[in-house]
Amino acid sequence: EYNQYGPPSVLHLTEAPKPFPRDNEILIKIRATTVTAGDCRLRALNVPFGFRTLLRLFLGFSRPRRRVLGMELAGDIESVGKAVSKFKPGDSVFAYSGIDMGCYAEYKCMSEDEAVVLKPPNLSYQEAAALSYGGTTALNFLNRAQIKSGETILINGASGAVGSAAAEIAKHFGAEVTGVCSTVNLAWVQSLGADHVIDYTKEDFTGNGKKYDIIFDAVGSAPYSRSKTSL
Ligand SMILES: NC(=O)c1ccc[n+]([C@@H]2O[C@H](COP(=O)([O-])OP(=O)(O)OC[C@H]3O[C@@H](n4cnc5c(N)ncnc54)[C@H](OP(=O)(O)O)[C@@H]3O)[C@@H](O)[C@H]2O)c1
CATH class of the missing domain: 3.40.50.720 (NAD(P)-binding Rossmann-like Domain)
Incomplete structure (x- = not known):
């Protein structure tokens, strides 16, 4: 996670509680993620000058509110909420969390209606994670x-x-x-x-x-x- 905007050295490893899926959510054990140009720009507030204040308002003015970067992932569904109908435990998926981020982690919960789909078996986790x-x-x-x-x-x-x-x-x-x-x-x-x-x-x-x-x-x-x- 990161607690302040800046260069790659602001990132550090930390322990976090394992999330628990709500009724409409799936819990994904993340096997692969990516470091995108978007992650780097958000981490460093590296945007055109006029957009920096807007981005701070969105991400957190003095420090980031969402502390875990990462916009895309591939992994396996570990458990599902009781209202989930599209996926089941054991399914391999890839997903795009976009500006919601949170993919530099071991686990992530996502709604089954977000941008998440089954991973084709002929793609590795790394290949699938880098697609979306x-x-x-x-x-x-x-x-x-x-x-x-x-x-x-x-x-x-x-x-x-x-x-x-x-x-x-x-x-x-x-x-x-x-x-x-x-x-x-x-x-x-x-x-x-x-x-x-x-x-x-x-x-x-x-x-x-x-x-x-x-x-x-x-x-x-x-x-x-x-x-x-x-x-
Ligand atoms: N608005 C949006 O929704 C959105 C979404 C995603 C990304 N973006 C932005 O789009 C940009 C690209 O993202 P990305 O993830 O594709 O970045 P990336 O993977 O880092 O790729 C950058 C590309 O730029 C090329 N390049 C560097 N200098 C160049 C030059 N002078 N002339 C021509 N090509 C040059 C690189 O070629 P070589 O590696 O061969 O040098 C590489 O192909 C970033 O600024 C990112 O923030 C915007």
């Missing part, structure tokens, strides 16, 4: 862009949690995908299905004369003012 934060964010923004089959999309930050999910989901929708990442990740982004890759350490996509139907900026380094000539 990037996946839900990418899908949300691709839907807002109303992506269609045959369209061209450039994904800035295609090797990150959000960008790699965006690359795979955009391919699923039938788009022609160009992924932007660093040299070391070019082959991996291609293995996700990207049709073209651009190394941002060697080439500025805004200067190569190519145009795209959609530019998906998962980094923040390609705002509209910089990217509009490539649209």
